[in-house]
Amino acid sequence: MSGHLAARLVVSISEADVGQRISLRRRLPTGEYSDVVGVLESWSGGTLRVRRRTGELAEVEASAMVAAKVVPPAPPPRRRRS
Numbered sequence: 185m186s187g188h189l190a191a192r193l194v195v196s197i198s199e200a201d202v203g204q205r206i207s208l209r210r211r212l213p214t215g216e217y218s219d220v221v222g223v224l225e226s227w228s229g230g231t232l233r234v235r236r237r238t239g240e241l242a243e244v245e246a247s248a249m250v251a252a253k254v255v256p257p258a259p260p261p262r263r264r265r266s
Contacts, residue, residue, distance in 0.1 A: 193251040199227045201254055206234065208252035210244050220244060221255070 222236040232244045
């Protein structure tokens with residue numbers, strides 16, 4: 185058995201998933217990877233717009249995606265104990 189694991193990167197979202205919560209991994213110009221999780225608000229002109237839970241709108245070039253999938257809705261916020 186080799187000493188490393190290989191990950192299978194798959195993009196399994198499409199423009200039909202607008203309105204769904206997604207998780208995607210993109211390759212940055214530096215060669216590093218960055219993850220974006222949120223609701224896919226739009227996908228047009230090769231650009232995805234994802235609304236994060238903080239309200240921030242992340243724009244991702246479709247050509248930078250290396251993996252993406254639809255994920256379940258975010259869990260409700262936990263109530264703090266007093």
